[in-house]
Amino acid sequence: MKMLKSTLAVMTAAAALGLSSFAHAGATLDAVQKKGFVQCGVSDGLPGFSVPDAKGTIVGIDADVCRAVAAAVFGDATKVKFSQLNAKERFTALQSGEVDVLSRNTTWTSSRDSGMGLVFAGVTYYDGIGFLVNKKLGVSSAKELDGATICIQAGTTTELNVSDYFRANGLKYTPITFDTSDESAKSLESGRCDVLTSDKSQLYAQRSKLAAPTDYVVLPETISKEPLGPVVRKGDEEWFSIVKWTLFAMLNAEEMGVTSKNVEAEAKGTKNPDVARMLGADGEYGKDLKLPKDWVVQIVKQVGNYGEVFEKNLGKATPLQIDRGLNALWNNGGIQYAPPVR
Ligand SMILES: N[C@@H](CCC(=O)N[C@@H](CS)C(=O)NCC(=O)O)C(=O)O
DSSP states (O other): OHHHHHHHHHHHHHHHHTOSSOOOTTHHHHHHHHHTSEEEEEOSOBTTTBEEOTTSOEESHHHHHHHHHHHHHHSOTTOEEEEEOOTTTHHHHHHTTSOSEEOSSOBOOHHHHHSSSEEEOOOSEEEOEEEEEEGGGOOOSGGGOTTEEEEEETTSTHHHHHHHHHHHTTOOEEEEEESSHHHHHHHHHHTSOSEEEEEHHHHHHHHHHSSSGGGEEEOSOOOSOEEEOOEEETTOHHHHHHHHHHHHHHHHHHHTTOOTTTHHHHHHHOOOHHHHHHTTSSSOTTGGGTOOTTHHHHHHHHTOOHHHHHHHHHSTTSSSOOOOGGGSBGGGTSOBOOOOOO
């Protein structure tokens, strides 16, 4: 009876959170294997992160994280379906079970990680909030933005961080909030707002979509910490570990010089014991994660190591031209660091 009562209490709490079913350990992997694909929540369309290409395929680093999970689980990076979500609807989509993982430029904060029945599996991209302005405004620092009208996206960490920054610096501003990044960008272009604010990576992405990108400049200040990463439902440690270790595998592969080009040769002939363990040539480290022996080989062969995925989607050869910066590996001037596979 007591057990029944506590079960009912948990069910009520779960219903309040919008959870359709219990996220017990193993439930997500079982469900994913049964349906044969990973359902992945991504953004409405942010170049570099997740955006449909000319053929309608969703491309970007957030999308590739989901492809890597599919490669680990199925040995096939194409076994993924995408749900495009705006900022406001993203958490409900994960809580309700509509998506298995949310990989959508989402900032890891304590309230999201503890109070929403969700848990962050790692950091795909270390970001921070900045400001995009028309050069005509003649402003070179955020401190000169007193009295500005600022376009902000609803349901984001940006709303609170911008308000904190202006208050702390004794500056006034008028916010205009929108549900999508396209609406905010259009309002910047039409002059309805003086400034567009969001995570800096997204400012570069949004600027690349404007009719005259070179008319706009990103101001030098970074006013917050926005560690962006994949999120899963709390209570399913098995699935949490799979997503977390998929990301770690991509980072470790880069650190060890294992790329999509050499991974198969390395898996057969490496003399490096760390590489042998990671690629399943020595031991079976995938087993503990309920993954096949060659899970890392498939991730790297089909999707790439972290550095390859970064460069392909965000790097110098892309319209975004983002530096690795904080997202370089820890032994190369950045803070990206993954625990070892062993
Ligand atoms: N990282 C922040 C901001 C995320 C966010 O949604 N940013 C907007 C501003 S660019 C966005 O991605 N919009 C694209 C969309 O609506 O799909 C958060 O987690 O709250």
